[in-house]
Amino acid sequence: MIPAMNPLVLFHLAALLLLALGLYGITIRKTLVGMLISVELMLNGAGLALVASARLTPALDALGQVGTLLVMGLAAAEATLVLAIILVVFKRFGTSDSAKISTLRG
Amino acid sequence: MGEALQQQLAYVGYGLYLLLILAGGLAAVMSTSLVRALMGLILTLFGVAGMFLLMNAPFLAFMQILIYVGAVSVLIFFAIMLTKTPEGEAGAENMLEWIGLRAGLAVLAALTPAIIMATLIVKKAPAALALKPEVTLAQLGEFLTGPFVLAFELISVVLLAAMAGAVVLGFERRKGK
Numbered sequence: 001m002i003p004a005m006n007p008l009v010l011f012h013l014a015a016l017l018l019l020a021l022g023l024y025g026i027t028i029r030k031t032l033v034g035m036l037i038s039v040e041l042m043l044n045g046a047g048l049a050l051v052a053s054a055r056l057t058p059a060l061d062a063l064g065q066v067g068t069l070l071v072m073g074l075a076a077a078e079a080t081l082v083l084a085i086i087l088v089v090f091k092r093f094g095t096s097d098s099a100k101i102s103t104l105r106g
Numbered sequence: 107m108g109e110a111l112q113q114q115l116a117y118v119g120y121g122l123y124l125l126l127i128l129a130g131g132l133a134a135v136m137s138t139s140l141v142r143a144l145m146g147l148i149l150t151l152f153g154v155a156g157m158f159l160l161m162n163a164p165f166l167a168f169m170q171i172l173i174y175v176g177a178v179s180v181l182i183f184f185a186i187m188l189t190k191t192p193e194g195e196a197g198a199e200n201m202l203e204w205i206g207l208r209a210g211l212a213v214l215a216a217l218t219p220a221i222i223m224a225t226l227i228v229k230k231a232p233a234a235l236a237l238k239p240e241v242t243l244a245q246l247g248e249f250l251t252g253p254f255v256l257a258f259e260l261i262s263v264v265l266l267a268a269m270a271g272a273v274v275l276g277f278e279r280r281k282g283k
Contacts, residue, residue, distance in 0.1 A: 007116075009231045014124055014157060014279075016223055018131060018150070019136050028209060033185045036119035040178060044154050045230050055161045058274030059234060061241050062249035065166055066257075069250075072173045073261045077268035084272035086185050091240045096189040 011052035018045030032086045032096045036079065043075045118159055126153030140186045144179060151175050162240050 018041050025038030047068040054064020086096055093101045126149055133146025151174045158167035250258050 006231060006233070007120075007237075008254050009227055010120060011161065012227045013224060016125060016220055016227065017124075017127065018154070019223075020216040020220035021131035021135055023219065023248075024212050027212035027215045028135065031140065031189075033140055033182065033189060034143060036185065037143050039139075040147060040174070040182070041134060041150060044151060045176070047166075048154050048157060051158060051161055051163055051166060055163060055238065056153060056235050060211070061238055062246055064244060065163060065241055065246060066249055066254050068166055069169060069246075070257055070261055072169060073265060076173055076177055079178045080268045080272045081275075083181050083185045084210050084275035087188055090189045095160060106280070 006056075008052060008056040011056070015045040015052065016047035018042065018048065024059055030097050030099055032082075032089065032098055035098070036082050036086070039080070039082075040075060043071060043078075047071045116160060119156070123153045123156035123160065126150065126156065141183075144182055144186065147182070148175055148179050151179070162237055164240070165243055165246065 022038045022040075022045065025041065026035050029035050029038060030048030050064045050068045050071065053059060054061050054067075089101055090096050095101065130146045130149030130151075130153060134143045134150060135146075137146060151170060155167040155170040155175075158164070158170060211272040
């Protein structure tokens with residue numbers, strides 16, 4: 001085992017893995033729903049990093065946990081709004097493909 | 107149980123949850139079918155909940171399952187269901203199209219920040235610290251209604267605004283009066 005691999009590093013690397021997967025997904029997905037899934041992955045990574053930083057460093061413990069709870073609340077609000085936006089876009093364009101939903105020509 | 111054995115078991119658990127996160131995340135971003143991608147996301151969410159448990163934050167693990175697995179994934183499932191086209195499942199993406207410039211750029215977009223941050227995380231790692239005692243629910247509640255009361259109230263306003271916005275966006279006028 002590499003000496004630098006203490007639990008804090010391990011948890012932060014897991015959070016970074018989530019961020020990288022989310023970035024890859026949001027770049028390569030063409031549908032809005034696929035992008036939403038990738039955003040949820042990244043938000044989860046943020047929550048994991050926050051909790052790891054709060055639990056395994058001298059930082060205030062409740063701060064990180066409450067922060068993660070707020071991130072979860074924001075993610076729920078964001079998912080609600082994005083669902084409504086996807087519905088509106090789908091009603092208007094008949095597709096949720098991000099490449100096809102443009103009204104400008106050229 | 108011995109301290110050393112507990113330590114070993116914690117690493118085993120970490121590996122297991124990391125595997126869940128990796129497999130689920132790959133399914134979430136690579137799967138051609140959006141329903142399978144959502145199943146991958148749910149697997150990942152369970153993995154993250156397990157990591158919260160490993161860090162001795164059981165309340166957060168519970169909230170993770172309740173909010174993400176229970177609510178957010180159902181919302182995403184509704185989004186998949188309601189954007190179904192006559193040709194078939196919503197957003198079935200062509201796998202062959204993914205090989206090429208776009209996939210290369212996507213890998214670049216993911217790896218650039220990942221490599222930079224991974225180097226920083228490993229190089230600047232602070233000394234390992236023993237896990238602190240569990241934060242009780244009462245302590246969390248006191249924190250949320252004490253110093254964090256403004257954030258607590260604001261998140262309620264945000265949720266209300268999001269709900270009202272979703273209703274307004276989804277509202278359909280009656281046709282033909």
